Amino acid sequence: MxxxxxxxxxxxxxxxVDGAHLSVDKGQLVxxxxxxxAGxxxxxxxxxxxLQPDKGQILLADEDIGKLPPHVICRKGIARSFQIANIFPRLSVFRNVQVSVLSQQKLSNKLFHPAAQLAVDETNHILDSVGLLDKKRDLAGSLSHGDKRILEIAIAMGNEPELLILDEPTAGMSPEETTTTMALIQRLAADQGLTxxxxxxxxxxxxxxxxSIMVMQQGKTIVQDDPLTVRQNIEVQQAYLGDE
Ligand SMILES: Nc1ncnc2c1ncn2[C@@H]1O[C@H](COP(=O)(O)OP(=O)(O)OP(=O)(O)O)[C@@H](O)[C@H]1O
Ligand SMILES: [Mg+2]
Incomplete structure (x- = not known):
């Protein structure tokens, strides 16, 4: 992919980024x-x-997307979350996801529909799949840190992505929240065929x-392989795992 x-x-x-290589297959969790x-x-x-690369290729299927702007890349099926949660804190949980579904469906131009009635089923479905349905009326800003990060994943899901990119999805979470979030991520990959x-x-x-795990150091890819092989890689142990 x-x-x-x-x-x-x-x-x-x-x-x-100084010589990065990466390979992500459809349905994989990488x-x-x-x-x-590290970059x-x-x-x-x-x-x-x-950002746009100085050199090198980013191939989605076989198309080089390296020079395309974010909204075009998003339409091609790549959605992301950010290292620091990016939500509308004064809107409800439901509205945060609904806005994302509407923009994907290009319904924002249907001026004579009250937005509140649009994409309700899709939005509920996404909230259900991430476990936030019972909090849908809460203000996004009032959620716990862990739930804000999960809401961000739900917003990304509104784009109906094929490839979901998550920057430190469990950063700042308690051990329990981390376990729940990673189980959610695994479930999204398994049940919805998400990459x-x-x-x-x-x-x-x-x-x-x-x-599959790709190891970066100072902008360079040291290795990408299955977890067992990466763990046994001497260069990885010296560069990274060794100092833990
Ligand atoms: N816009 C920018 N201008 C200048 N330097 C930058 C910019 N963005 C990132 N850098 C630098 O590039 C390097 C790589 O940063 P990057 O944020 O990609 O690292 P990272 O692997 O995500 O780190 P972390 O694990 O801390 O999130 C860092 O030294 C950072 O200071
Ligand atoms: Mg980072």
């Missing part, structure tokens, strides 16, 4: 790991069009759920 070849991105003289500043978020920003690419610092989480 997604192939990244020899990707580079510099900010002035600083090479944030993790990107690496120390702080994970920059890589995700490049895939989603928030999911995520980055994460919690190694227990990563090695517990990922089917």
């Amino acid at each position: 997604l192939r990244i070849k020899n990707l580079h991105k510099a900010f002035d003289d600083f090479k944030a 993790a990107v790991i690496g120390p702080n500043g 994970k978020t920059t890589l995700f920003n490049l895939i989603c069009g928030q 999911i690419l995520f980055c994460e610092h919690d190694m227990e989480v990563v090695f517990g759920v990922a089917q």
Whole structure:
């Protein structure tokens, strides 16, 4: 589904992504790991069009999407969450997701429909699938940190993505919230056939759920392989796992 070849991105003289390679197959749950500043978020920003690469290819199916703007990439079926939750805090949980469903369905131009009546079933369905249905009338800003992050996943689901990209989905969560969220992510992949690419610092989480792990250090891909092979990789142990 997604192939990244020899990707580079510099900010002035600083090479944030400096030879990244990644392969994501349809239906796979793929993790990107690496120390702080390794270039994970920059890589995700490049895939989603928030940044444009200096060099290299980002192939979605066989099309190079490297120079396309975010809204076009979104229409091609890639949706994401951000490292810091990105929600409308003064709207209800329901409205946050409904807005996303409506924009996907391009219904925002149906001016004579009161928006409240549109996409109700789809929105409820998404809220149900992430376990937020009973909180749909709550203000998004009043949710717990964990539920805000899950709401963000629900908003991304409103885009009906084929590839969901999650930047540290469990950052700042309690151990219980982390377990619930990772179970949710696994369920979305299994039940809805979603392809999911995520980055994460919690190694227990990563090695517990990922089917393939890509390791980055200083902007470079050291290796991408199945969890067992990655764990046994000497370079990875020295570069990253060793200092835990
Ligand atoms: N817009 C920018 N301008 C200048 N430098 C940047 C910019 N964005 C990121 N960087 C730098 O690029 C490097 C990689 O950052 P990035 O956020 O991609 O790392 P990361 O792997 O996501 O780290 P973390 O695990 O802390 O989230 C960092 O040194 C960062 O300071
Ligand atoms: Mg980051």
